[in-house]
Amino acid sequence: xxxxxQSPKYLFRKEGQNVTLSCEQNLNHDAMxxxxxxxxxxxxxxxxxxxxxxxQKGDIAEGYSVSREKKESFPLTVxxxxxxxxxxxxxxxxxxxxxxxxxxxNGTRLTVT
Amino acid sequence: xxxxxxxxxxxxxxxxxVHLPCNHSTISGTDxxxxxxxLPSQGPExxxxxxxxxxxxxMASLAIAEDRKSSTLILHRxxxxxxAVYYCILLRGSNYKLTFGKGTLLTVNP
Numbered sequence: 308x309x310x311x312x313q314s315p316k317y318l319f320r321k322e323g324q325n326v327t328l329s330c331e332q333n334l335n336h337d338a339m340x341x342x343x344x345x346x347x348x349x350x351x352x353x354x355x356x357x358x359x360x361x362x363q364k365g366d367i368a369e370g371y372s373v374s375r376e377k378k379e380s381f382p383l384t385v386x387x388x389x390x391x392x393x394x395x396x397x398x399x400x401x402x403x404x405x406x407x408x409x410x411x412x413n414g415t416r417l418t419v420t
Numbered sequence: 421x422x423x424x425x426x427x428x429x430x431x432x433x434x435x436x437x438v439h440l441p442c443n444h445s446t447i448s449g450t451d452x453x454x455x456x457x458x459l460p461s462q463g464p465e466x467x468x469x470x471x472x473x474x475x476x477x478x479m480a481s482l483a484i485a486e487d488r489k490s491s492t493l494i495l496h497r498x499x500x501x502x503x504a505v506y507y508c509i510l511l512r513g514s515n516y517k518l519t520f521g522k523g524t525l526l527t528v529n530p
Binding site for chain 2 (some may be wrong): 311313336342348349351352355357363365366395399403405406408409410411412413414416
């Protein structure tokens with residue numbers, strides 16, 4: 308079945324360490340997205356990519372980095388510069404057209420202590 | 421950014437219809453209206469989308485105002501499994517920057 312896979316589901320890190328969250332899709336989608344969600348809050352856009360080898364900052368990109376070397380992969384690195392990294396991270400993809408739905412992964416819950 | 425406004429929360433009783441509103445007064449002529457819902461600790465899932473005409477699928481119906489400045493997601497008979505946060509967003513072909521608001525938390529009472 309086609310879909311988006313985020314791994315791992317839970318991730319624990321010590322403060323000061325960089326950590327990379329994986330996002331893979333086999334839907335042949337051009338566009339991919341990373342969102343952050345804090346308890347009781349909506350989704351906030353971190354980065355998005357319209358096509359391979361291109362990506363743009365979202366609303367809260369500081370302390371994060373991404374790469375898009377392959378169409379199916381859009382990993383997110385949470386760097387030590389991110390002040391409050393503990394959150395639920397969601398990856399999504401779409402074909403990029405207005406009338407096609409977004410597909411979301413099931414998220415990675417990152418805890419930094 | 422194409423902005424939408426939704427009530428923070430709504431409550432319904434099981435097996436009754438639910439009407440979830442969304443305002444999008446800055447919608448442009450080619451924006452599609454999409455609805456997603458999110459269960460606790462899961463990623464959002466697609467519910468329905470439309471452009472101008474009302475739409476129906478197995479999950480819900482979408483009623484779009486004639487001026488397209490608002491829409492309503494209709495769950496015909498709410499079940500406990502429909503308790504979730506519902507998001508309304510606009511998809512604009514030229515703009516890949518998709519932003520979500522806080523959505524509407526729907527509580528379904530047994």
